[in-house]
Amino acid sequence: MKSNSLLEDLVDLKPARVRFAPSPTGHMHLGSARTALYNYLLAKKTGGKFILRIEDTDQKRYVPGAEQELIDGLRWLGLEYDEGPDIGGPYGPYRQTDRKAIYDEYIQKLIDKGSAYPCFCTPERLAAVREEQMKNKVQPRYDGHCRGMDPGGAQKRVDSGEKHVIRFRMPKEGKTTVSDHLRGEITVDNTTLDDSVLIKSDGWPTYHFAAMVDDHLMEITHVFRGSEWLGTFPLHANIIRAFGWQEPVWVHLSVFLKPSGKGKMSKREKEDAIKDGYSIFVTGMSELGFIPEGLNNWTALMGWGAGETEDVLTLSEMIDKFDIDKLNASPAAINFARLDHFNGEHIRRLEAWDLAKRIRPYLEREGLVVDEGKLQMIIPIIRERLVTLDDCVPFAAWFFKEVATPPAEELLPKGMAAQQVKQMGAEVLEILKGLPSFSHSTVEEPMRKYIEEKQLSPNQVFGFLRVAISGQKVSPPLFESMEIVGRDTVLARVARAVDSL
């Protein structure tokens, strides 16, 4: 519920305890990155705590290495957490599989209160019931077979080791009203709610139970989660109310849609994204040359109206501006072109030494031996040309390796014959050789003078030199490049080009 009463503003500014609670079942998705970011921003904004909790109660879906990837992803994004499985904290443990005793204790409390009950129905019976319901066009729901069982008798069967689950005893009458910070109040008829499973027959809790218990015990004040939880929101509220606990502020974030805006990313779109040089996973993004500053900025603004004008924001500016009242409830289509824009902007804002450090791996990945001094000199002439870090390869790789003699057709500027170019090259070479010093400023002037004398266009002379020296039609600015590769290399490559014509 949007509110700007003074009282609620003050409440919002109390230090928040927020958590990012992923399950280690695969790669870290862009949507997760945004959820983590919003959590982080609110924690920093209010001077609160950002917590990482691993929700790994489903061993069937457990993916080895996924937890580490999550942690690495968070660190890479710059979203340091204050409490988590690998660093500990006063509310631990932070991995749900390490909290089994806690869930056992709390489910017993719920059973004792009469708000939960053991259910001995077999999966086969449940499937049959569901099938029958579907056939009769009624909504598939648990039929309450074990709901009315005598607690003492049920307990005996449990004690004897009979296989069972624990279900929530959902109120059968009335309505449940829940409140989402972005959407206001949502009221549903309790008849539409189900007696959901809280503890599975393997003894582990479901999300519904574990997350509610943990959020309470960890004193979570705000829950950011995807809108896919809206359907089970009333269930969660009822569980919390059955315990008599206080609810956190709920913020259900909208989902990311595929670029067309029609539906969420499918397998097909994920493959298309890869083909286009993008990814919907955080780790993929870093390999593709995106930087955390750019990625954070991009995801932050999908679902958040940060301001009227300035869109390029650093993490600390985001903390400054962050406001959960400004979050948007409508779904947002992924727009990779916008990511390019933010990434380029943030690359240009990096300190030269920082950019050099970040670019180096992409060059080395190409098998190049990168000289630090040279790299430093290259930064100023390529930085505004980079959209992603790996764009440095086409612009800068040639500085660090031998380049093959370009084919004649590449060497010839438009509308010039080979003989003419050969002569031009020879003349230019002579001028270059005669220069007392060799820097971008001492080279440019004589070159321009030559162009004027010969009534040539800059394109003709510079184009030839560019290809002769870099081996490419596109390069960073010519004279700065010449200075960096050095006089000897320039002379040798120009001479070689002239000879080849």
Added chain:
RNA sequence: GGCCCCAUCGUCUAGUGGACUAGGACGCAACCCUUUCAAGGUUAUGACCAGGAUUCGAAUUCCUGUGGGGUCACCA
């Protein structure tokens, strides 16, 4: 299909009854700058889903429809 959520330029968004001739950003187009590619600068195109209702006045409130999304597990 039931239930729930959402609805402003192609996309992300600003907008909380009059300051809206609806603002910004990305993209697209044009021009300027220019040795290539960029970056930068200037300009242009471009939207309140539809219909009712409330009101002196609606992008903003309400209703209906339509469209889109989510969810209906012993997954999270």
